[in-house]
Amino acid sequence: MSVTPAHRVSTGERINEQAPPGHLQRELTARRIRLTRQRRVVVQVMESAARHMDAEEILNLAQQIDKGITRVTVYRTLDLLKRHGLIDELDLLHLRGHRHYYESHGERDHIHVACISCGKVREVESPLYEELKKQIASDCGIEISIARTEIGGICDDCRAKS
Amino acid sequence: MSVTPAHRVSTGERINEQAPPGHLQRELTARRIRLTRQRRVVVQVMESAARHMDAEEILNLAQQIDKGITRVTVYRTLDLLKRHGLIDELDLLHLRGHRHYYESHGERDHIHVACISCGKVREVESPLYEELKKQIASDCGIEISIARTEIGGICDDCRAKS
DNA sequence: ATAGATGCAAATATTTTGCCGCCAG
DNA sequence: CTGGCGGCAAAATATTTGCATCTAT
Numbered sequence A, B: 001m002s003v004t005p006a007h008r009v010s011t012g013e014r015i016n017e018q019a020p021p022g023h024l025q026r027e028l029t030a031r032r033i034r035l036t037r038q039r040r041v042v043v044q045v046m047e048s049a050a051r052h053m054d055a056e057e058i059l060n061l062a063q064q065i066d067k068g069i070t071r072v073t074v075y076r077t078l079d080l081l082k083r084h085g086l087i088d089e090l091d092l093l094h095l096r097g098h099r100h101y102y103e104s105h106g107e108r109d110h111i112h113v114a115c116i117s118c119g120k121v122r123e124v125e126s127p128l129y130e131e132l133k134k135q136i137a138s139d140c141g142i143e144i145s146i147a148r149t150e151i152g153g154i155c156d157d158c159r160a161k162s
Numbered sequence C: 001a002t003a004g005a006t007g008c009a010a011a012t013a014t015t016t017t018g019c020c021g022c023c024a025g
Numbered sequence D: 001c002t003g004g005c006g007g008c009a010a011a012a013t014a015t016t017t018g019c020a021t022c023t024a025t
Helices: A023-030 A037-048 A055-065 A071-083 A127-140 A156-161 B023-030 B037-048 B055-065 B071-083 B127-140 B156-161
Strands: A004-009 A087-090 A101-104 A111-115 A121-125 A142-155 B004-009 B087-090 B101-104 B111-115 B121-125 B142-155
Touching: A023 A037, A037 A055, A037 A071, A037 A101, A055 A071, A071 A087, A071 A101, A087 A142, A111 B127, A121 B127, A127 A142, A127 B111, A127 B121, A127 B127, A127 B142, A142 A156, A142 B127, B023 B037, B037 B055, B037 B071, B037 B101, B055 B071, B071 B087, B071 B101, B087 B142, B127 B142, B142 B156
Parallel strands: A111 A142, B111 B142
Antiparallel strands: A004 A121, A087 A101, A111 A121, A142 B142, B004 B121, B087 B101, B111 B121
């Protein structure tokens, strides 16, 4: 049994390998949630962009598509998506201040592994993690709806340099 | 193999079962860090109080011991302790806004399991978790120094009520 | 038609900083 | 004695809210 590296590093990439395109939009429609022009744009940003964007970045990308989108709408839309469990809110161990990061929620939970020296963030999945969650669910008598794991340390590259 | 419930619920209790008293203070002395009157008080609060306090609560408790402690000093001291890896900073899944919570770091990492309905937070340890961390460390080539897992869901009690 | 969304501006909340006098070592 | 620390006030960030207007369904 081994961890599955997602081979996706968060610095600058803009690829979404996980959720099918239009996933979020379809979820909203299914839930009878009003699809405004602005929500479409924010959702599009969340679907097509890399993970770990903070509200500011999301706003910038959204305004690139449609000037008439305000910060407030971004916050409100993120909150909406969050409440429906469609996106996750992370802090990535507060490595870079107290910003919050958002990412669209894929099928399976993944673990964020960050280097506290260079700031690279990898995402990994592991069967062991799924087992752990099952065990906690049964031992604590809880029906798990959110699970978040963030791990920090020094990566090989950074250790080699020092 | 089974999860070890810590039987410690975070709502209101003020017990520290984990670190020996004076642990933080001794660490600071060992590291040649100046021990001011104010730091002593904040450290005392962190050592003797329950986990999951936000800056506001820490300030209140500190001022109960010593009026002349300001919010700024609390923030600066928390930052100091954080930088030295002596306390952890959590957000507990942002269940109650964007506050940050602090707890003094015990020997072993534990998982925070929160009910998103009633807000209760339990802490559990699990051998499986230790295994998972080892696996990630070797598979990702990283020397882990921080690990944080937060799990949210509906607890039995709340499910029964609805 | 109308419930619910957005925009604007202002309010809140939270955390950080500059500067200067003070104290632990 | 002296370099780091704490207090004060103000700044910088980050997020939320009230209200009037607009729009998706």
